[in-house]
């Protein structure tokens with residue numbers, strides 16, 4: 001089991017290398033490619049999804065499947081591309097059969113990588129995609145159906161919880177809500 005020395009993870013490049021070599025949790029043996037995340041390391045906007053799916057596991061980049069295409073369309077609607085933002089996931093390796101990541105996998109992966117990525121990118125706004133990502137930042141009592149699209153404070157940062165694009169793909173009402181919430185991003189950013 002390879003657990004990187006945390007003191008060496010001082011840049012996004014170091015984190016990316018460590019993620020590719022990581023065997024710190026039971027997800028690593030099942031992956032094809034680890035998915036550290038990518039985009040503009042200086043972006044004001046950080047998107048955090050749940051974990052790589054099949055396509056992401058094959059390619060090694062976040063949100064490259066159907067949900068990613070939808071994410072790209074919503075970004076285009078606010079005049080942004082993937083190169084303007086940073087996109088990553090709670091866990092960097094695909095859970096088998098796309099099951100939910102286990103709490104211990106989430107803790108291992110976020111303690112090693114996600115919290116450091118957030119510190120290094122220092123985004124003005126963190127956009128969580130889906131309830132698992134939201135749960136890292138907001139109290140467990142908050143339900144995504146009640147707080148989606150409402151900016152919240154978290155340790156000096158602003159977090160905007162949104163529905164997950166994959167959940168919204170085949171649910172028209174959720175899709176419309178997600179599109180509407182997504183369009184709030186420029187205004188939320190301006191107000192920070």
Ligand code: URA
Nearest residue numbers: 049050051052062063
């Ligand atoms: N779903 C996620 O949560 N993350 C990805 O990278 C792709 C699909």
